[in-house]
Amino acid sequence: MFSSLEVDIRPGSGLGMFEIGMSLWNVLDLIRQMQQAFPQVDVKYDPDSPTTPVILHIRPHLDLLFSGYHQRLHTICLRRLRDLNPPVTLTYKNTVLSSNEEVLRRVGVSRTFGPTYPGDDLRYPGVSFSFDEDGRGEGLKGPQTHPEDRVQEVKKVIISQKTADGEVRDALDEVVECPVMTGDVQRAIIKVHDGVTLHFYPSTSEPVRIQLGSTTAQDLTCDLGPPLRIHYKEDDRMTIHARSGSADDDTDTDYFYNYLQHGIDFLVSGSTHIVKKIILHTNVPGTPLFQRYKRCPWEIESQPEDDEDETPPRKRFDDRVENISHFLSPGDVPPSMLLDRTDEEDGLTLPSSTTRLLGFDGIILEVTESAQVVAVMLF
Known part of the structure; x- marks a missing residue:
């Protein structure tokens, strides 16, 4: 573990190396590369829904x-500022707000950020400071007038996107x-027997169309x-289910282009490319392919x-x-076929390791036991 955690506040934008709007896939990949700094990470989710x-x-x-x-980073919460395992140094515009020697208090926040809206928490566009360790304040109670409130210790800092008039963004x-x-990828429009059209951020970008049997x-x-x-x-195990009972007509080895950062694989012919x-x-969290691909x-x-x-x-992935x-x-x-993706992973146990493959004309759905579609294959 690093000797200390040093992070800077960017109201409405981010905290330290984390930026509002980053994908879950990118953040977990970043954390994986920094296991010394973040040795223990818990992933919490609803196993019955892919969109909670x-x-x-x-x-x-x-x-x-x-x-x-x-699956975009919506809110960042920094807690336990006084916990020394590891100690936290919090800065704003090169000014130290909180450290092992400096306690962040109500008066310090007011001096740095200025006046705010009435209530238990100090709320500013894109950032708020809470004096409650476990939850947010009890709501709007009017301005604080007690002299001792000036030295209240900040227990939690929350970063989110900026909204008008200090409105709190809904977590959903x-x-x-x-x-x-x-x-x-902002969205991917699938047309069976044809291909997929990819729409990218920013929204003004030209879409990209990939066609089966045409795109090289x-x-x-x-x-x-x-x-x-x-x-x-x-892996040619699926050829046993082919109607001809033989392998692919191509004698050359086919290959996959894996665009993990877009959540897409393309199987390319080894002879025609x-x-x-x-x-x-x-x-979908909790499934064998979780975090191998971005959503x-x-x-x-x-x-x-x-x-x-x-x-x-249209039907979407969350239907x-x-x-x-x-x-x-x-x-x-x-009829469906069963697939256990943990068969080749010794020691890996998951609550939803077995999926079903549902084949339709030109498209196959891979489905979990809780009826969530974890992958779609066009052919």
């Missing part, structure tokens, strides 16, 4: 709240678009940049009901599998 907020509790000082849909809200999101590996590199990994396909399959990942917020789109319909019907199945095939649900 996720909390990272980095003991003993930090709580990071991520939005439920896009999504993070408003901000610069740290630039280059990330070179196109992927030009449009998305080089993949983080290239994996050559060696054209995209054959597209896999989009949901990054890709995909939506499956069908044909408009008529020529004047400008909003074709229940029953609804998506009926959307893809209004008839009977196809």
